[in-house]
Amino acid sequence: MGCSTAYHLMKNGCRDVVLLERAKLTSGTTWHSAAQVRQLRSNESITKLVQNSVELYSTLEDETGQATGWKQSGSLSIATNPDRLTHIRRQVSLSKAFRIDAEEISLKEAAEKWPLMRTDDLIGAVYSPSDGRVGPSDICAALIKGAKSKGLQVFEDTPVTGIRTENGRVASVQTTQNEITCETIVNCAGIWGRNIAAMIGVSAPLHACEHFYLLTEQMDSVNSPLPTLSDHDGHLYLRDEGGGLLVGCFEPKGKALNLAQIPEDFAFDLLPEDWNHIEPILTNAIHRIPELEKTGVKMLLNGPESFTPDDHFLLGESPEIRGFYLGCGMCSVGIACGGGAGRALAEWIIDGEPSMDLWPVDIRRFVPIQNTLKTLRERSPETLSLHYAVSFPGRQRQTARNLRLSPLHHRLESAGAEFAERTGWERPRWFNPDGRKIVPVLSFEKPGWHSIHAEEHRSAREAVVLFDQSTFGKLLVQGRDAESLLQRLCANDISKADHRVIYSGMLNQRGGYESDLTLMRIDNGIYFLVTGTGQPVRDRDWICKNISQEENVTVTDMTGAFAVISIAGPNSRQLLNRVSSDDFTNSGFPYYTHRIVEIGPAIVRAARLSYVGELGWELYIPSESALPVFDALREAGDDLGLKLAGIEALSSLRIERGYRAWGHEIGPGETPLEAGLEFAVDFEKPFTFLGKEALLQQKNKGISRRLVMLTVKDSKAFPQGGEPIWWNKSLVGYTTSGTFGHTLDCGVMMGYISCVDTKLKTMLETGFFEVEIACHNFPAHVSLNAP
Numbered sequence: 001m002g003c004s005t006a007y008h009l010m011k012n013g014c015r016d017v018v019l020l021e022r023a024k025l026t027s028g029t030t031w032h033s034a035a036q037v038r039q040l041r042s043n044e045s046i047t048k049l050v051q052n053s054v055e056l057y058s059t060l061e062d063e064t065g066q067a068t069g070w071k072q073s074g075s076l077s078i079a080t081n082p083d084r085l086t087h088i089r090r091q092v093s094l095s096k097a098f099r100i101d102a103e104e105i106s107l108k109e110a111a112e113k114w115p116l117m118r119t120d121d122l123i124g125a126v127y128s129p130s131d132g133r134v135g136p137s138d139i140c141a142a143l144i145k146g147a148k149s150k151g152l153q154v155f156e157d158t159p160v161t162g163i164r165t166e167n168g169r170v171a172s173v174q175t176t177q178n179e180i181t182c183e184t185i186v187n188c189a190g191i192w193g194r195n196i197a198a199m200i201g202v203s204a205p206l207h208a209c210e211h212f213y214l215l216t217e218q219m220d221s222v223n224s225p226l227p228t229l230s231d232h233d234g235h236l237y238l239r240d241e242g243g244g245l246l247v248g249c250f251e252p253k254g255k256a257l258n259l260a261q262i263p264e265d266f267a268f269d270l271l272p273e274d275w276n277h278i279e280p281i282l283t284n285a286i287h288r289i290p291e292l293e294k295t296g297v298k299m300l301l302n303g304p305e306s307f308t309p310d311d312h313f314l315l316g317e318s319p320e321i322r323g324f325y326l327g328c329g330m331c332s333v334g335i336a337c338g339g340g341a342g343r344a345l346a347e348w349i350i351d352g353e354p355s356m357d358l359w360p361v362d363i364r365r366f367v368p369i370q371n372t373l374k375t376l377r378e379r380s381p382e383t384l385s386l387h388y389a390v391s392f393p394g395r396q397r398q399t400a401r402n403l404r405l406s407p408l409h410h411r412l413e414s415a416g417a418e419f420a421e422r423t424g425w426e427r428p429r430w431f432n433p434d435g436r437k438i439v440p441v442l443s444f445e446k447p448g449w450h451s452i453h454a455e456e457h458r459s460a461r462e463a464v465v466l467f468d469q470s471t472f473g474k475l476l477v478q479g480r481d482a483e484s485l486l487q488r489l490c491a492n493d494i495s496k497a498d499h500r501v502i503y504s505g506m507l508n509q510r511g512g513y514e515s516d517l518t519l520m521r522i523d524n525g526i527y528f529l530v531t532g533t534g535q536p537v538r539d540r541d542w543i544c545k546n547i548s549q550e551e552n553v554t555v556t557d558m559t560g561a562f563a564v565i566s567i568a569g570p571n572s573r574q575l576l577n578r579v580s581s582d583d584f585t586n587s588g589f590p591y592y593t594h595r596i597v598e599i600g601p602a603i604v605r606a607a608r609l610s611y612v613g614e615l616g617w618e619l620y621i622p623s624e625s626a627l628p629v630f631d632a633l634r635e636a637g638d639d640l641g642l643k644l645a646g647i648e649a650l651s652s653l654r655i656e657r658g659y660r661a662w663g664h665e666i667g668p669g670e671t672p673l674e675a676g677l678e679f680a681v682d683f684e685k686p687f688t689f690l691g692k693e694a695l696l697q698q699k700n701k702g703i704s705r706r707l708v709m710l711t712v713k714d715s716k717a718f719p720q721g722g723e724p725i726w727w728n729k730s731l732v733g734y735t736t737s738g739t740f741g742h743t744l745d746c747g748v749m750m751g752y753i754s755c756v757d758t759k760l761k762t763m764l765e766t767g768f769f770e771v772e773i774a775c776h777n778f779p780a781h782v783s784l785n786a787p
């Protein structure tokens with residue numbers, strides 16, 4: 001990561017960069033990496049980063065004259081059960097959106113590509129010819145050669161021992177030999193990354209784990225190069241190496257590594273062998289490659305690698321200290337992603353923002369509580385062991401749970417809540433009715449909780465439901481210049497926020513969404529911003545970054561101070577009338593307004609809106625009053641059909657209704673015009689706002705893609721987002737969210753379609769749309785508005 005970032009900084013014109021290395025380059029994890037580069041991923045951002053790595057690795061030798069060991073040997077993924085087959089087929093489908101070559105092949109063809117492989121228990125295989133591998137040290141040598149030719153200075157045997165900050169910014173980096181004044185530091189210290197960040201109080205939630213592969217003696221039958229074989233059901237990857245095989249694994253129970261137990265001068269070192277630990281994997285390997293039983297083992301390699309709580313690495317500027325960037329916690333994809341991630345990081349440093357959506361790896365998705373040693377020690381081995389797991393929708397981690405609990409948590413738990421984790425919070429997914437505990441069986445099709453989900457969904461449309469949305473991010477923005485700052489950052493006009501709830505995007509220079517949120521003025525110069533559960537760190541950082549030196553504004557994260565209860569459904573007004581003497585009529589409490597009301601014994605701020613497309617209110621309640629409000633509502637709601645509902649229902653309700661979600665339909669790369677959200681942009685307000693120029697230009701030129709709604713009637717279609725959209729047999733885009741819509745009784749999605757060559761109207765009128773789910777095309781109905 002250090003070599004790639006330095007290379008890209010130099011390539012992009014920086015001339016005053018030094019690379020500091022504690023020992024020798026590559027002496028940490030990189031030197032012993034298996035160094036495979038596989039582009040088929042389950043996530044768009046990571047797929048794009050690996051694709052960028054392939055572009056770099058396949059040309060770097062020509063550019064620098066230094067061998068990189070790049071071999072485009074392809075990769076072969078096999079499936080032994082239907083879920084795995086769906087998983088790899090979904091990856092093939094996603095890869096089409098990025099023009100990556102991958103296809104399902106017959107078992108006969110798979111056997112020809114890997115003659116040593118047992119195939120009688122396989123049910124499918126996928127081949128991707130453009131994947132490959134590198135020599136990990138060679139690729140670093142080439143990156144350094146390229147960077148040095150442009151003036152990079154490299155200092156080996158120069159450990160960083162301290163960092164000095166001034167006014168919340170990095171000021172210098174201290175080494176055993178010297179102190180270097182600098183405005184930017186990039187922490188690419190691998191498994192030591194958390195310790196480096198801790199020098200200045202920055203969170204870097206990563207933890208080392210032991211990571212194994214073994215090398216066999218020579219095998220006559222190995223004719224290199226073989227494609228990398230992914231037998232994820234056997235927790236294995238295999239390829240040729242030195243005339244024998246390299247057999248690596250992500251075992252079902254990983255081993256955390258305590259850094260305090262490795263010596264300070266650990267360089268080009270390995271960890272002790274552990275044959276007992278690896279034995280079940282060896283059995284799997286012999287099952288897949290029977291000839292291994294007769295083959296000697298040259299060495300069992302155990303090396304350290306860092307893992308994060310969600311199996312995605314840490315990239316970007318830390319929200320705590322300006323100028324301190326992270327590029328670490330690589331979760332065993334540091335070679336595959338390193339080229340692309342280094343490029344993205346360099347662009348981020350130079351331009352102040354990345355050129356593509358990097359939210360899945362953005363350091364600001366974490367909160368400090370996820371950085372405690374206890375949490376990381378429990379979670380990191382689970383991360384390792386799930387690395388090859390089937391990417392079912394809704395899969396939950398089991399370790400390091402219950403870090404952040406809503407004030408209503410125990411009430412919800414007693415009411416049967418099944419919880420899902422997000423940013424350390426526990427959020428109800430659904431409620432098991434009276435003692436009917438549903439085992440959350442995972443599936444790409446109808447999940448075990450389908451019927452409960454349906455009941456909650458219908459109750460919102462037909463009666464009334466209560467969602468605990470206390471995990472929403474809440475920011476208090478206050479000070480002399482709060483209003484002018486927010487007018488500059490928000491695309492909508494916030495001047496009437498004293499009684500109106502303002503829905504607005506905060507846009508970047510390109511007109512893309514840095515966030516979308518609702519905003520209320522609660523007193524002179526005091527604004528209450530409500531944002532997504534995963535977003536308060538990021539949003540606070542964005543606002544703070546944009547406060548100029550002359551401005552007087554503070555931004556406080558108030559997330560834990562307020563609970564949020566949402567009441568939604570046609571009976572919600574009646575319910576509120578039973579617990580409050582305030583006026584909730586249309587004229588007394590118009591849509592998108594807010595004010596203080598009494599609910600039972602408590603005083604709360606109510607806002608008339610819902611995220612599900614029904615009559616509804618969000619109640620912002622001081623945390624200490626959350627229980628009395630909850631109890632009062634439940635007691636009053638029984639005969640109105642009040643049901644508790646979870647995020648599965650919330651999600652299907654909002655998708656059916658076409659409500660955009662940040663991180664899905666909108667992000668830094670999507671503009672309000674493309675997303676069909678122009679109604680929330682006020683071009684006429686007497687303040688200019690960030691992104692306005694770009695939007696006006698786009699308005700003049702016309703958009704080249706547009707968000708649409710899609711439905712598929714086929715009962716076998718269970719969309720979840722990330723599926724290609726075809727029109728007239730041409731690939732025109734991919735979906736951003738998908739669900740089963742219980743009101744529509746079919747699959748429903750949102751997604752972008754490109755309309756450069758063909759006018760959108762013609763496309764919509766002609767029809768012939770299809771959505772590809774796991775390599776199967778389903779006819780789809782497409783419209784601009786919610787179905």
Ligand SMILES: Cc1cc2nc3c(=O)[nH]c(=O)nc-3n(C[C@H](O)[C@H](O)[C@H](O)COP(=O)(O)OP(=O)(O)OC[C@H]3O[C@@H](n4cnc5c(N)ncnc54)[C@H](O)[C@@H]3O)c2cc1C
Pocket residue numbers: 001002020021022023024025026027028029030031032033034035036037158159160161188189190191192196211212213248301303304305327328329330331332333334335336337
């Ligand atoms: C067995 C195994 C197999 C793997 N196979 C693959 C694979 O097939 N494909 C893939 O993509 N990835 C694979 N990986 C993961 C990949 O190798 C890593 O993600 C990657 O090498 C990490 O690179 P890095 O630059 O983040 O860390 P490192 O290579 O560890 O570099 C960090 C550097 O920081 C230096 N440093 C630390 N502290 C200081 C300090 N105080 N001052 C100065 N310098 C410091 C260290 O000396 C080190 O050189 C594998 C890993 C292992 C262990």
